[in-house]
Amino acid sequence: MIDQDAKLEELQRLRTRTLSDIARLRDELHAEIEPASATDDDSADVAADIYERSKIISLIQSMEAKLHAVDHAISVAAKGRYGICEVCGVEIPAERLEIMPETTLCVNCASKLEQGIRRHQILASTPQTVDFYEDFEEEADDADDDI
Ligand SMILES: [Zn+2]
Numbered sequence: 001m002i003d004q005d006a007k008l009e010e011l012q013r014l015r016t017r018t019l020s021d022i023a024r025l026r027d028e029l030h031a032e033i034e035p036a037s038a039t040d041d042d043s044a045d046v047a048a049d050i051y052e053r054s055k056i057i058s059l060i061q062s063m064e065a066k067l068h069a070v071d072h073a074i075s076v077a078a079k080g081r082y083g084i085c086e087v088c089g090v091e092i093p094a095e096r097l098e099i100m101p102e103t104t105l106c107v108n109c110a111s112k113l114e115q116g117i118r119r120h121q122i123l124a125s126t127p128q129t130v131d132f133y134e135d136f137e138e139e140a141d142d143a144d145d146d147i
Contacts, residue, residue: 002083007101011074011082014101018067022060029056069102076104085109 032053076082083092085106092106103110 004077004080004082007082008074008077010101011070011077015067015070015074018063018070022063022067025056025060025063029053029060032056066102069104073102073104087113 032049073082076086082104083097084090085092086104087109088106090106092103096103096107105113
């Protein structure tokens, strides 16, 4: 049986880490943009910069998706349902939770979902999304919003 409180704490720590990762990436993105706009008549450099930036942007997007998933897992753990697949109700193997602590689906249901077979809209926007973005704005206040 999973210790829901311990998992909740673990997820909170993961959330904090993910937020600081996003903040760091935003700083990197900012640093990437600054020198390019100052001296960029070399088109190869510009292309490299654009490539570098789009890489950082897609990293930020995947971290934001992860943050959303972590928030969802937190709400599941708060209800005492962490580690149980939200779709089929089987226990999610410990190894899977180890690798993806933010998951709330067993591997079968997750791959079905990825294939677009959505019988349950569990990953759709949930009310706490709004709170999450408000929190995030506060915590990321010192980072400039360039994207
Ligand atoms: Zn399942």
